[in-house]
Every structure is written in C-alpha cells, then in structure tokens.
Amino acid sequence: MNLFGMLEISGSALGAERQRAEVVASNMANAQTTRTAAGGPYRRQLVVFQSQRMPRFSLALAGWHRASPAVRVAAVIPDARPPQVRFEPGHPDANAQGYVAYPQVDPIEEMTDLLGAVRAYEMNAAAVQAAKNMIQQSMELLR
Amino acid sequence: MSNAISGIRILPAEIDVQRGGPANDKSEFLETLQSAMDQVETAQGAAETKVADLMNGNGMDVHSAMIAVEKADLSFQLMMQVRNKIVAAYQEVSRMQF
Numbered sequence: 001m002n003l004f005g006m007l008e009i010s011g012s013a014l015g016a017e018r019q020r021a022e023v024v025a026s027n028m029a030n031a032q033t034t035r036t037a038a039g040g041p042y043r044r045q046l047v048v049f050q051s052q053r054m055p056r057f058s059l060a061l062a063g064w065h066r067a068s069p070a071v072r073v074a075a076v077i078p079d080a081r082p083p084q085v086r087f088e089p090g091h092p093d094a095n096a097q098g099y100v101a102y103p104q105v106d107p108i109e110e111m112t113d114l115l116g117a118v119r120a121y122e123m124n125a126a127a128v129q130a131a132k133n134m135i136q137q138s139m140e141l142l143r
Numbered sequence: 144m145s146n147a148i149s150g151i152r153i154l155p156a157e158i159d160v161q162r163g164g165p166a167n168d169k170s171e172f173l174e175t176l177q178s179a180m181d182q183v184e185t186a187q188g189a190a191e192t193k194v195a196d197l198m199n200g201n202g203m204d205v206h207s208a209m210i211a212v213e214k215a216d217l218s219f220q221l222m223m224q225v226r227n228k229i230v231a232a233y234q235e236v237s238r239m240q241f
Contacts, residue, residue: 004214004217007210007213007214008210010210011206011207011210014204014206014207015204015206015207018204018206125206128206128210128213132213132217135217135221136217136220139217139220139221139224142224142225142228143224
C-alpha cells in the first residue's frame with residue numbers, strides 16, 4: 001500500500017462518519033415521529049462499522065495481504081429498545097387505552113453521538129492532511 | 144483539463160525516430176514516462192468527474208471529490224518534479240565541455 005492508499009483509507013472513514021452523522025440527524029429529526037411506512041413509531045437507527053480490506057486484485061494475486069483495512073458501514077440497524085409510551089388520549093395515533101408510542105430517542109445520547117461523529121470526521125480529515133504532507137515531503141527529496 | 148497533458152505527450156513519430164537508433168533501451172524509459180503521464184491524466188479525469196458529480200448534485204460525497212482532486216494535484220506535482228529533474232540533467236549534459 002502506498003501513500004495514496006492512506007488517502008483511500010482515511011477517505012473511507014470520512015464516508016463512514018458522514019453516514020453516522022446522517023443517521024444521528026435522522027434520529028433527531030424523527031424524535032417525535034409516531035407514524036412510519038412500516039407502521040408504529042419511528043425506531044432509533046444505529047450504524048454498524050466493519051473493517052474492510054481494500055480490493056487490490058494485483059496485490060491479492062501476489063499473495064500480499066498485509067494492506068491495512070479501511071472501514072465501511074456494514075449495516076444500519078434499528079435500536080431494539082421498546083418505544084416509550086405517553087398518555088395522550090387526544091392523539092390520533094393513541095391506542096384503545098389512550099397511550100401513544102413515541103420513539104426511544106434520547107436527545108443527550110444523540111448529541112453525544114453527533115459530537116463523536118464530528119470529532120471522528122475531524123480526526124480522519126487530519127489524517128488525510130498528514131498523508132498529503134507526507135507525499136509533498138517525499139517530493140521535496142527530489143529538489 | 145484532460146487534454147492538456149495528452150497534448151504534451153511525445154508524438155508517436157518521434158518515438159519511431161528514436162527507436163530507429165542503435166540504443167534501443169531508451170524506449171523503456173520513454174514508456175515508463177508515458178505510463179506515468181497517463182496515470183496523471185487518469186487521476187485528473189477522475190477528479191474532474193467527481194467534481195462534476197458534486198456540482199450537479201448527483202449525491203457525490205464532498206470528501207471523496209476533494210481527495211480525488213488532491214490525488215490529481217499531487218500526481219501532477221510529482222510529474223512536474225520528475226520533468227524538472229530530467230530537464231536539469233539534460234541541461235547539465237549539454238553544458239559538458241570536451
């Protein structure tokens with residue numbers, strides 16, 4: 001793996017963190033959603049990251065598997081926690097007892113997750129910057 | 144943008160003239176140089192496509208477009224460095240006194 005491979009790896013991390021922030025934004029936007037296409041309240045979504053070897057056929061052919069893995073979003077899964085119910089008899093989505101099921105979205109949890117995604121994005125952007133500087137430094141050797 | 148580099152490329156006729164000479168091993172270096180130039184051109188083409196996708200709103204990630212542009216820029220810088228080195232070597236030889 002050359003220095004451009006480092007850019008690729010950091011780029012995959014930037015994409016994954018962007019998707020994580022997107023899912024958090026979706027969770028925040030749907031914090032009060034009681035209707036979905038699948039029926040029932042909105043379910044909080046979680047991203048699952050997975051490490052992934054960069055597909056480099058020529059390297060694999062040469063039996064060279066030591067390339068560092070990149071990251072990708074393996075799945076976006078719904079949170080298994082049950083929805084929280086509130087007593088609102090006037091709500092159109094209330095059940096026979098007058099309870100409405102709301103999504104299990106905790107604002108503090110989501111804000112923490114969002115901050116984490118933003119910081120991780122910054123970190124990987126710094127890694128891209130570092131790789132760029134390393135390439136430029138190696139070109140300085142020729143001067 | 145992609146045509147800029149292919150314009151610089153040595154014409155096939157010139158290559159044939161050079162290959163006609165006794166030192167046939169020169170062509171290997173020439174091919175290396177040409178493939179390097181082609182790679183720079185490919186990187187610039189990829190960057191161009193990605194930036195166009197970003198500008199057209201085709202759902203292209205900002206970071207992947209920026210990384211593609213960075214790659215093209217760095218490839219071009221490397222090519223220029225190698226070119227400067229070759230030209231410097233040529234000038235050095237042409238100044239040689241016997």
